[in-house]
């Protein structure tokens with residue numbers, strides 16, 4: 169009989185533009201975890217033009233967080249569909265109340281925190297291009313698309329997000345400081361927080377990859393024979 173792999177549950181945190189989406193794509197490719205991005209889920213709801221989507225869009229465009237109850241319900245219901253899978257949660261939780269809601273339903277094995285200076289982030293976000301249906305991101309300097317303005321995989325058009333303007337980015341960073349930074353302390357006190365600092369994803373990534381290799385092999389060793 170083959171051994172069943174234990175389920176591994178991870179969260180990736182960091183200020184807007186710190187590289188969560190970029191690093192998540194590398195993690196899912198290397199380790200095969202399912203990726204759930206709160207921003208992508210919200211934008212899919214907005215695209216569906218539901219009443220709730222309109223409320224979400226007005227929060228996002230003003231650089232504010234979507235209310236906790238709406239957000240927690242949305243993410244926890246999507247996670248239920250992944251009950252038997254290992255996952256990586258990107259962009260949730262962003263408040264202590266959301267972290268509590270997640271904690272009531274699942275125990276998180278590790279939280280990866282990308283610690284990138286705000287000055288670096290501002291430049292990145294105003295030159296971010298996004299393929300909205302998939303969440304793939306590009307950057308004119310860092311990882312330009314093969315054909316300017318088009319997604320590498322589908323050939324569909326890329327857009328600049330409405331909330332990636334300099335004024336909205338400033339408001340999002342403020343919201344991060346006041347509402348999301350306390351979540352780092354929440355996970356630090358549980359002993360699951362692992363921070364990675366730097367200004368370049370390509371330099372941070374090998375450290376994250378090595379960390380996850382050792383983390384996943386120690387989880388796998390805990391499986392009874």
Ligand SMILES: Nc1nc2c(ncn2[C@@H]2O[C@H](COP(=O)(O)OP(=O)(O)O)[C@@H](O)[C@H]2O)c(=O)[nH]1
Pocket residue numbers: 182183184185186187188189190191292293295296297305306307309310311367368369370
């Ligand atoms: N110049 C530069 N841009 C980067 C780097 N890492 C990611 N980016 C770009 O910065 C933007 C924000 O990254 P993203 O992964 O979307 O961050 P998130 O908002 O935390 O999910 C995107 O346009 C990325 O392509 C880097 O090391 N250098």
Ligand SMILES: Nc1ncnc2c1ncn2[C@@H]1O[C@H](COP(=O)(O)OP(=O)(O)O)[C@@H](O)[C@H]1O
Pocket residue numbers: 183184185188189206207208210227228229231232233234235239258259260261262263266331340
């Ligand atoms: N967990 C969350 N709680 C509340 N609002 C959220 C959450 N996740 C995303 N949002 C909303 O969606 C916006 C975009 O999120 P996201 O795509 O994760 O941005 P970024 O990748 O730049 O950090 C946020 O600025 C916020 O308005």
